[in-house]
Amino acid sequence: MSLEGIKFGVSTWLWTSPFSTETVSLFPKIKEMGYDMVEIPVEDPALIDVKKVREALEENGLGPIVCGAFGPSRDLTHDDPAFHQTSFDYIAACLDICTGLGAGFLAGPMYSAVGKARLVSPERKRAEWDRAVTNLRKVCQMAESRGLEIALEPLNRFESDLVNTAEDVMRLINDINHPAAKVLLDGFHMNIEEPSIERAIKLTGERLVHVQVSENYRGTPGTGQTRWEDYRRGLEAIGYKGAISIESFTPEVQELAGAVCIWRPLVPSQDGFAREGLQFLKKWAQGLES
Incomplete structure (x- = not known):
């Protein structure tokens, strides 16, 4: 078996941050490299002219994937409900961007703020978990009313203390109990947290709508220690039909690099990262990477 026919995307975070209307200048290069999709991280919705971005997507024959960015002020588990409202307002703006661009879901670790990693009591964790469930059910209703879904992303233990594994995210989804x-x-987080990437993929099954990849060190796919055959076995087993996106970051944008702890260039060229990573993934999808 193979994953031939699957679509590949790349995050604009590989080159720049934050995404704005001007970032569409990357789209011709992304298409020329052979990508089908572009992953649009929405840090500030006000920076995005949806009509112009949609036109640029159509002109370059690229499909959109929209991801949220959940900094300290966007925390659905915070003690202060004002933070919940800030999150709802931001998520609503992102969902409207999804609708305007023709994306089917909003992705990201929207259950809590990224970087909220503490040792807390079981009672505290239960309270925050319950807040996440209650508030994400509301988010699912917001998405459903627009004909959309949400894609919840587990993060590694250094970036979240709430949802780290496929097992965690499936428990969260079961508690939310909403079809959206x-x-x-994300392979980077799975390489830290999962004993078996294949098992993690199988565990999510039909709920899995998006996959992000890079190497174990966030470098170019095919240059590190990732067990790519485990990805393929898992994705084939569940009949995965979504896209696979390369997500990594440029050290040239200091705020972004600091947030993801990239203190040195991972590659000589970000363009080379995108081009060579896609070449590897296309061979991998056909079972030819080794």
């Missing part, structure tokens, strides 16, 4: 709640799995 789906899953995004």
Whole structure:
């Protein structure tokens, strides 16, 4: 078996941050490299002219994937309900961007703020978990009313203390109990947290709507220690039909690099990262990477 026919995307975070209307200048290069999709991280919705971005997507024959960015002020588990409202307002703006661009879901770790990693009591964790469930059910209703879904992303232990594994995110989805709640799995986090990537993928099953990849060190796919055959076995087993996106970051944008702890260039060229990574993934999808 193979994954031939699957679509591949790349995050604009590989080159720049934050995404704005001007970032569409990357689209011709992304298409020329051979990508089918572009992943649009929405840090500030006000920076995005949806009509112009949609026109640029159509002109370059690229499909959109929209991801949220959940900094300290966007925390659905915070003690202060004002933070919940800030999150709802931001998520609503992102969902409207999804609708305007023709994306089917909003992805990201929207259950809590990224970087909220503490040792807390079981009672505290239960209270925050329950807040996440209650508030994400509301988010699912917001998405459903627009004909959309959400894709919840587990993060590694250094970036979240709430949802770290496929098992965690499936428990969260079961507690939310809403059909719009789906899953995004990111290989960087799985390489830290999962004993078996294949098992993690199988566990999410039909709920898995998006996959992000890079190497174990966030470098170019095919240059590190990732067990790519485990990805393929898992994705084939569940009949995965979503896209696979390369997500990594440029050290040239200091705020972004600091947030993801990239202190040195991972590659000589970000363009080379995108081009060579896609070449590897296309061979991998056909079972030819080794």
